[in-house]
Amino acid sequence: MDVKYIFCISTGRSGTGYLASLLKCLKSSSVFHEHKPILNGLPMQEYLKGNFELMQTEIPKKIEVIKNFKENIYIDTSHLFIKGFGWEIPKYINQEEIGIIILKRDRKKVVDSTMKVHSGPFSYFGRKWIITPRRKNIVLPPIRYDHYILYYLLLKFFWILIGKNKTIKKVYPRYFKKISKKLLYWYIDETEALCQKYMIKFDRIKYVEVNLEDLNNFEGVIKIADAFDLSKSFNQECLKDKLGKFINEKKHFKA
Helix, strand or coil: CCCCEEEEECCCCCCHHHHHHHHCCECCEEEECCCCCCCCHHHHHHHHCCCCHHHHHHHHHHHHHHHCCCCCEEEECCCCHHHCHHHCHHHCCCHHHEEEEEEECCHHHHHHHHHHCCCCCCCHHHHCCCCCCCCCCCCCCCCCHHHHHHHHHHHHHHHHHHCCCCCHHHCCCHHHHHHHHHHHHHHHHHHHHHHHHHHHHCCCCEEEEEEHHHHHCHHHHHHHHHHCCCHHHECHHHHHHHCCCCCCCCCCCCC
16 A cells, blocks of 8 residues: 655654655645644643543544645654654554654754754743653653652743843753753653654554755655655655755744
8 A cells, every 4th residue: 555644753853844845846745844733732732641632632623634635645744743643643544554754863953953942841832842741651751850840830930030021042041951951852862762652553654764964965865755655756856956955944932
């Protein structure tokens, strides 16, 4: 059975937007990056806590959008896949029709990029998109897990004290930056551990692993194409124009 649906497993800030831009060079494909409904925020947070009802209520809307595409292949490079809705997808779509790109990036670059856009584990914006220690049944015990809520409350108190007139660069005191980075490294490890669990549970899905750096050249993209038998579907001129032109869609956000 041919692959008709392609998704992505990765952390945020790993190049999923850039990956989508490359895959848009595939002929007869509907390619999206975080296609709506995105299912971040509350549905994702509750799902990670073990409360599945909200996600299971929302997932039929996602499936309807996915199955109503008009091209031969549907692709969504959302990094939210492994954090929620991806675990529900095989209930609605045959595993043999699903392909998954495991996208990795240098760990330090992921952490630095996440901190730069204030999307860490203590920020309001970050908790809408990443895995925090509040997740139920975590695979890897995180550093300072027992104190996560305490640190979060202390940081909230700190923000109240400094008020809203401070520049965004001063939102985190140095100590909290240090803790945030440690938790972000845990987030990367936890995502990889979840990926391994997913591959074991859904072993009839086709997987291919690539590093972001590999996608700077034609061979890296062809590795993806070969995995899903799509080599003849790429527009070569389109790829030449897109290769190496990274996309950084998020700007700075308040914590």
